[in-house]
Amino acid sequence: MAKRARGLSTVAVHAGERYDPSTGAVGTPIYQNSTFYYPRKPDGRGGWVANEDFIYTRYSNPTVRAAEEKFAALEGAEAGLCFASGMAAVSASNLAFVKPGETIVAQANIYGGTTSLFNREFQRLGINVAYAWDGSAEELAGLVDESTRVVYVEAPSNPFNHVVDLPKLRRMLDAKWGKRRPRILIDATTATPYNFRPLDHGADVAIHSATKYLNGHSDIIAGAVAGSRAAIAEIHPWLKSLGGSMDPHQAFLLRRGMTTLPLRMRRHNENGAAVARMLDGHGSVETVWYPTLSHHPSRLVARRLMKGFGSIVTFQLKTRRAAAARRFLESLELFAAAASLGGVESLASLPLETQHKLTPPAMRKQLGITPTLVRLAIGIEDAADLIADLEQALRRA
Numbered sequence: 001m002a003k004r005a006r007g008l009s010t011v012a013v014h015a016g017e018r019y020d021p022s023t024g025a026v027g028t029p030i031y032q033n034s035t036f037y038y039p040r041k042p043d044g045r046g047g048w049v050a051n052e053d054f055i056y057t058r059y060s061n062p063t064v065r066a067a068e069e070k071f072a073a074l075e076g077a078e079a080g081l082c083f084a085s086g087m088a089a090v091s092a093s094n095l096a097f098v099k100p101g102e103t104i105v106a107q108a109n110i111y112g113g114t115t116s117l118f119n120r121e122f123q124r125l126g127i128n129v130a131y132a133w134d135g136s137a138e139e140l141a142g143l144v145d146e147s148t149r150v151v152y153v154e155a156p157s158n159p160f161n162h163v164v165d166l167p168k169l170r171r172m173l174d175a176k177w178g179k180r181r182p183r184i185l186i187d188a189t190t191a192t193p194y195n196f197r198p199l200d201h202g203a204d205v206a207i208h209s210a211t212k213y214l215n216g217h218s219d220i221i222a223g224a225v226a227g228s229r230a231a232i233a234e235i236h237p238w239l240k241s242l243g244g245s246m247d248p249h250q251a252f253l254l255r256r257g258m259t260t261l262p263l264r265m266r267r268h269n270e271n272g273a274a275v276a277r278m279l280d281g282h283g284s285v286e287t288v289w290y291p292t293l294s295h296h297p298s299r300l301v302a303r304r305l306m307k308g309f310g311s312i313v314t315f316q317l318k319t320r321r322a323a324a325a326r327r328f329l330e331s332l333e334l335f336a337a338a339a340s341l342g343g344v345e346s347l348a349s350l351p352l353e354t355q356h357k358l359t360p361p362a363m364r365k366q367l368g369i370t371p372t373l374v375r376l377a378i379g380i381e382d383a384a385d386l387i388a389d390l391e392q393a394l395r396r397a
């Protein structure tokens, strides 16, 4: 009889867990060790067995492995890797597939830290980046040439929630390039495997800032990537050599956070949609970018590919006076004026002052990053309280 596939909530609780046989402790312990008996380890009965699993924590560690297995199971991937930060995951994953002189075709409308990596550090290494401004599958595929090794997208993109039509992009690349097609790397931080599993839709590698929803409590910086065993084997040397390895305590917190991912995401999705609806009809607001709204450019693709749309709600105030945006942030009582997203608490920030601070002014202008563009990262509080807080802050702005 075929084995029944388990639901995502069951996977979130059980996958990757290592119950400690020596104490019977339930839940994976923190193996806060830098090194392991090598090449042999005690077998617990006075003898020795080969230690093929663990050598040194920069390469791998049992608590980190537990987090990697849980994450890979959530993404429906053969394998996963954890990193010290989302940016360590983004940089190692790209460097695994692209060399100096080769090209990354990237969606322009993505997290500003990744844009900085591409525009500054990768440029110094001689890696070319060609940007797709509207981020459509047609535009991305059209930019690919013989030198392209990676097509890099983000879904939903931070901060505008654009969702690329991944199955279409994959079909177009397969049709034109066959086995020589570039790899599709996707930063799926804002989707999470609860809302969208990119590997099921044609991506080769799913990348996360696990700092965000995967951990969910704004208390660690972390990164994770998932893909086929072969893809992960190509990325692992870059993790080892660049040294962006996850610490065991960080892994413990991440694995604990992931056990409640489905529960938290249901609430994030509901709250995100409720806040977007309220802002969309508000007199002080010009535009809101959230995929449930009828004017959002990605609403049809998002509805086809995603189960929910997360809790990034970005809006443009009617005024362009920077002082008004400042006053809005300072008037918020429940929302903290802080960068980041995906935690249980709601945050508000101005992308111009945070993630897009280092983006060149011309690029910012083209992206629509104005002084009064506001990004909300909605937490899991009661939606009515969040809405009341936003309404009073908008009145004061």
Ligand SMILES: Cc1ncc(COP(=O)(O)O)c(C=O)c1O
Residues within 6 Å of the ligand: 085, 086, 087, 088, 090, 111, 113, 154, 158, 187, 189, 190, 208, 209, 210, 211, 221, 222, 223, 340
């Ligand atoms: C979509 C996205 N990707 C990557 C990152 C970078 O992650 P980290 O800050 O964990 O290095 C961020 C951080 O905000 C992000 O929002």
